[in-house]
Amino acid sequence: MSAAPPARAGGRNAGGARKPAGDRYPRPPASVPRPATRVFPLKDNIPTDRTPYVTIALIVVNVLAYFLWQKGGLSLGDPSSEAYMCNVGEFGAVPREFTDPDFSLGSCGGAEASRWLTPFTSMFMHGGLLHLGGNMLFLWIFGNNVEDAMGPVKYIAFYVIGGLAALAAQVAVRPSSEVPTIGASGAVAAVLGGYILLHPRARVVTVIFIVFFFTIIEIPALIMLGLWFAQQLVFGALDFTTPTADGGGGVAYFAHIGGFVFGLAAIKLFAGRRRDRRRQFDPFGR
Secondary structure, eight states, X not given: OOOSOOOEEOOBOGGGOBOOGGGSSOOOOTTSOOOSEEEEEEEESOXXXXXXXXXXXXXXXXXXXXXXXXXXXXXXXXXXXXXXXXXXXXXXXXXXXXXXXXXXXXXXXXXXXXXXXXXXHGGGOOSSHHHHHHHHHHHHHHHHHHHHHHOHXXXXXXXXXXXXXXXXXXXHHOTTOOSOEEOSHHHHHHHHHHHHHHOTTOEEEEEEEETTEEEEEEEEHHHHHHHHHXXXXXXXXXXXXXXXXXXXXXXXXXXXXXXXXXXXXXXXXXOOSOOOOOOOOOTTOO
């Protein structure tokens, strides 16, 4: 099961020297399995009372940032253009820059971004269309309900702090990693953690791909998101025990874990009265 897309990593070596394109996104450890089953949510059965303007705005900003700022192009996987690589190296969040005051990746010739700015910029960066699309899909399906329970101002704060908590978890586990971490996955994971407590009885229409076949079923959100979190724990433990040579793989599992745990712990501080009004619907929206 691959429910949420990974937070990606890539960038330059210390001193500003660029990594070869093939090393920009290190492969996950061989011991980490990749299941043949893929699960993607289509929609849930929890109605909202108001238009989720903040969720829509976050999606628009992420998409515009990817195409206009990162210059990511139409690559489904990791883009490899010079402009993209420089952008990731300068504005991605590098764990070692937060634990070693004397360390810096350098820049591509322009002004180097402050290490205290990168936790925010990295939240709006992605490593390909699949990474971007998966994050935005989960944000749209689950974020609108969380925003509905909080209101726009609290929701923005929850989202941003969740992303920061996710990065803090990744830095705590990989303090010496020189690999920039990018992606909205940590903030989205916080949204998922909040959603599962707000709407524990919700159900999600889901498309399941099994090798070359697929089916559409409705499953409890508690099971879907619970299994996703369990997957992050297992893969994170395997990744931690068999790290790659440069101190990080292609998926920031502990950022996912940190964001999700933040969502579970903080949702009651941000959300108002819990509303779990379910609706009946068919998969085709009639």
